[in-house]
Amino acid sequence: MRPETEAELAGIVAGADRPLRIEGGGTRGMTVPGDGDRLSVAGLSGVVLYEPGALTLVVRAGTPLAEVGAVLAAEGQRLAFEPMDHRRLLGRDGVPTIGGVAAANVSGPRRVQAGACRDAMLGVRFVDGRGRVIRNGGRVMKNVTGYDLVKLLAGSRGTLGVLTELAVKVLPVPEAAAGLVLDGLTPEAAVAAMSAALGSPFEVSAAAHLPEAGETWLRLEGFAASVAYRAGRLGALLDRFGPARVVEAPDEVAAMMRWLRDVEDFADRPGDVWRISVRPSDGPRAAAAVSAEAAIFDWGGGLVWVLVPEGHDIRPALSGIAGHAVRVRGAGPLASTEPAPLAALAARLRAEFDPKGLFNPGAMG
Numbered sequence: 001m002r003p004e005t006e007a008e009l010a011g012i013v014a015g016a017d018r019p020l021r022i023e024g025g026g027t028r029g030m031t032v033p034g035d036g037d038r039l040s041v042a043g044l045s046g047v048v049l050y051e052p053g054a055l056t057l058v059v060r061a062g063t064p065l066a067e068v069g070a071v072l073a074a075e076g077q078r079l080a081f082e083p084m085d086h087r088r089l090l091g092r093d094g095v096p097t098i099g100g101v102a103a104a105n106v107s108g109p110r111r112v113q114a115g116a117c118r119d120a121m122l123g124v125r126f127v128d129g130r131g132r133v134i135r136n137g138g139r140v141m142k143n144v145t146g147y148d149l150v151k152l153l154a155g156s157r158g159t160l161g162v163l164t165e166l167a168v169k170v171l172p173v174p175e176a177a178a179g180l181v182l183d184g185l186t187p188e189a190a191v192a193a194m195s196a197a198l199g200s201p202f203e204v205s206a207a208a209h210l211p212e213a214g215e216t217w218l219r220l221e222g223f224a225a226s227v228a229y230r231a232g233r234l235g236a237l238l239d240r241f242g243p244a245r246v247v248e249a250p251d252e253v254a255a256m257m258r259w260l261r262d263v264e265d266f267a268d269r270p271g272d273v274w275r276i277s278v279r280p281s282d283g284p285r286a287a288a289a290v291s292a293e294a295a296i297f298d299w300g301g302g303l304v305w306v307l308v309p310e311g312h313d314i315r316p317a318l319s320g321i322a323g324h325a326v327r328v329r330g331a332g333p334l335a336s337t338e339p340a341p342l343a344a345l346a347a348r349l350r351a352e353f354d355p356k357g358l359f360n361p362g363a364m365g
Contacts, residue, residue, distance in 0.1 A: 014131025061099025129354030
């Protein structure tokens, strides 16, 4: 099923008596193939409103992410939260859509500075499990109307409603970027260095540790003179962790951030991939606890990507470490962990918004 209008979508949902597997471009791995009838929102595409001066974009959920990027780039702007492209990691074809980004709350390395996808979302339109069209939020940051369904829908993986339209805040593309690289740190020392950098006044926009490469990367963005000044000051601040080298070539910085954002190192390697969200100080302990074959630490250590043998469930090994783990790549149903009170709250919300249990069965594991 591929509705071309919001009204047509609402009618399909209202009359559905079987589970629905909601997809945009089918690149994020949020649904289990064959688990429900496929419902594509790719037909709900196009820019509704773009006001560069107000830093606001309103777009339909099925709009390809590349189209969104091209519209913004023409005005020297971008999505600040740097969404990941899952295609190489998951071995998928298809076209990523802005609705899929919002549904999965996909946020890249810049999250440590600019916030997550949900932080940029101003308003949404969606169809709930009764077939009702619901609008929440607005087109400016100060708009507040009742319950914040905008934040609730972001990251719900299509289990609460089918997104049809969203309004997002955008930001200008910076003039320059540079990388500051520390070599040879242990994960624990790297987390300490990244915490010091993120706690400094030098506006670090990415902080990641790559154990296999033995590198810790810090990104700085802004006006060229400011970036050069901050790189020097930040290097001096981190001198106790060893000498830092500055990477000034824009293409090299961009390539490294893309490699990190898309977890490209794990793309062609066998095994399951899990995404672990913890306190940065617990990142090294989490990676060690699951006996990861390889790990990548992003968000200052708060996001840990781990590669483990196929079929290996890491959840028991993480007992006692506060956080959340999701299997991103691997056979079988999607798996996740969350505290019991949070799981109970999520179940109640799902029952309220989707009383017939139509949307994305098994999406939350």
